[in-house]
Amino acid sequence: MTASAKTATFEDVCRALQDPETYPHPVGAIRRIDTHISAVFLTGSWVYKIKKPVDFGFLDFSTLESRRHFCEEEVRLNQRLSRGVYEGVARICRDEETGRTTLDGPGETVEYAVKMVQLPENAGLKAQILENRASRSTMQRLGQKLADFYRSAPHGPQIDRFGGLDTVTFNMEENFRQTEPFAGLILERESWELIRSVSRSFVKHHKELFERRIASERIRDGHGDLRSDHVYFFRGLQIIDCIEFNERFRYGDAASDLAFLLMDLDHLGALEHGLEALHAYAVAADDPDVYRLIDFYACYRAMVRLKVACLEWEELEDPELGGKNGGRRKSLEDQVRGFLTQACTYAVQFSRPTLWVACGLPASGKSTLARRLAEYLEADILRSDQVRTELAIPEGSPSQPGVLRFEEGKYRPEFRRLVYGELLNRAQDRLRQGRPVVLDATFASRKWRDEALRLAADLDANCIFVECRASDETLKERLREREIRPGLSDARVQHFDAFKQHFEALTEVPEMLHLEFFTEGDFEAAFTDLLARSYRSRCLQVRSRMEDLSPNSPASS
The missing domain is CATH 3.30.200 (Phosphorylase Kinase; domain 1)
Known part of the structure; x- marks a missing residue:
């Protein structure tokens, strides 16, 4: 020098x-x-x-x-x-x-x-959010740009390890070690312990998911500090202020960067804007798995922000402080409570099990969807056709020749009640273990849908009905194909009119819990869109539940 x-x-x-x-x-x-x-x-x-x-x-x-x-x-x-x-x-x-x-x-x-x-302050995303100027197309542009960025960002073995389970676990535990002295002081201990417990459980039970992220090259040299006040719309879309001083804070899963943005927008009361950007990214990047990880990483990011506020609060801690410093200390305490609420909300979102009901008319594609959901979620799938066959064996129903007529044999109403009762009993066992479960059945009758809703409510689980839809022509064509390639289901084209007549519309299922899935187009594109809508549904269900439990909680903001 x-x-x-x-x-x-x-x-x-x-x-x-x-x-x-x-x-x-x-x-x-x-x-x-x-x-x-x-x-x-x-x-x-x-x-x-x-x-x-x-x-x-x-x-x-x-x-x-x-x-x-x-x-x-x-x-x-x-x-x-x-x-x-x-x-x-x-x-x-x-x-x-x-x-x-x-x-x-x-x-x-x-x-x-x-x-x-x-850059002009009013061109910033944060300013646009606070002034209600951010549009849907704005967020879509952001999500698409981020997908392009991660696609071309450096990756490889040296970077991959930062998305591996060992590094993710180390970073997570570091947060808990550094915030534990504040638990019971300015952090509500029960919430802090819940977050720690479910976070540890998540990494313990999702080793394959983290390994799959590495194998699919989702670990990149990213941004590291992707917040709304680092995004500007000025002479194009500008994203600034990435982490330059420590590769460990910049290398990682693209989902971790995106979770920071989602968490920050959620903190501003703009969850829907964050979901729009996330959906655009998932589609452009062909990354449906991002919805499996987003809550875990958003929880982690909220804990990082909480930790920073706690450490700054500690530096100011002095009961004699007043004036400017005293006001800053109170502001930091408010920040800590806000970030703790957010972290707790995300923790509940990724730990609360979901009862998925893939329903609809025969040949509507619900079995195909149910299999894809179960594979994606690493969940059990329970099929009414399988349960029906298992229960019918003692009665000798399968030995009846030919295709059964509508509501005869193992399809008669009293036997249907037995099948649905058993289906929901098995689902109950999985949900009690904290595991998601996918039901594959027509659920044509409102009474069985009511029972599914009641089961989810009793076990404090999410519930999502995915109604598979296709045109009558497509449904009939698929039913005709069963004459050539029969399966567990006995539904045939001659049953179509009766099935349609007896199928009760899902008008009683709350809109938030009822998602339609059209099965005649690009299945994977439709599936990614379904994941976006179902993620929103689960967010709203959890926040509604937390609001019921704590009416004054900001978790629903």
Whole structure:
């Protein structure tokens, strides 16, 4: 380091950057914004960001050379998701002869600054959200851009390990270790323990899911700090301020980055906007598995924000504090409660079991959907045709020749009651173990749908009816194919009119719990769309339940 660099302190540099004469261009009113690791100077057209000479372990800006390196890294990495924003790295120079400090001027380099275009505050996503200006198409553009970004972002064995179970578990447990001293102090202990317990259970029981994310190349060199106040709509879509100082905080599953954005938007009361961006990403990236992980990572991200607020609160803790610091302490306590509520909400969302009912007319595609759901969820599938066959064997029904007439033999009403009763009993066993279950049956009668709803409510589980639909022509054609390739079901085209006449519309099922699934187009595209709608349904069910249990809780916001 030069003699000038040694004698120019951080505050000397900051004072110089607050002087309009330092800049080689016209400036307006200079505004300084500090974080714990940097100082930012807004000049009107340009922004200059310098790094504080600190070493926190997870980052080291203690030397001029390290600050230069990380300024260059900040520019390089952020140019991936922005265009025409990051100009480069400016040298802050001090001329010993004149005593002047200038940017890229004569003299010795005493500091480095990231130079970037000053983006209009009202162009930020956060401002648009708060002012109700963010549109559906805006969020879709964001989700699609992120899908393109992760598709081209670096990946490989060195990066993959950051999405592996060992690293994910280490990061998760680090949060709990660092927040445990605050449990029972400013953190409600029961909620904190619930979050820890279900998070540990999730990683324990989803090893294959994490391995699949690595195998499908979803672990990338991402953003690391994807929040609404880092997204701008100015001369295109600009995403700024990624993590440059620690690869561990930037490498990871794309789902973790997206969860940060979803959590942040949810914190602003804009859950629907977050869901729109998430859906657009899932479709563009062909990544339906993101819905399996989003709540776990959103919970983790909320705990990170909670931890930061707790640590700052601890620094201010003093019963004698008043005025500005006292107000800050109260603000941090409010933040902690808010993030704890969010983390708890996501924890309930990924731990609460769901009763999935794939229903509809015969040949509507419900068995195909049920199999795909069970595979996706790693859940048990219970089929009415299978249960019916098992229960009918003692009665000799299968030995009856030919195709049965409507509501005869093992399809007679009294036997149907036995089948549905057994189907729901088996579902009850799975739900009591905290496991999701998929039912494959017509559920043509309202009374059996009422029983399914009642079962879910009694066991405090989610319930989603997915009604499979297809045109009459398609249904009849599929029923005719069963003459050639018969299966467990005895439904045939001659039964069609009777089935349709006796099928009671699902008008009693709440709209939030009733999703239609059309089975005549692109199945996988329709399936990803179904996952988006079902995720929204489960979010709303959990939040409604938590609101019932705690009317004053902000969890439903």
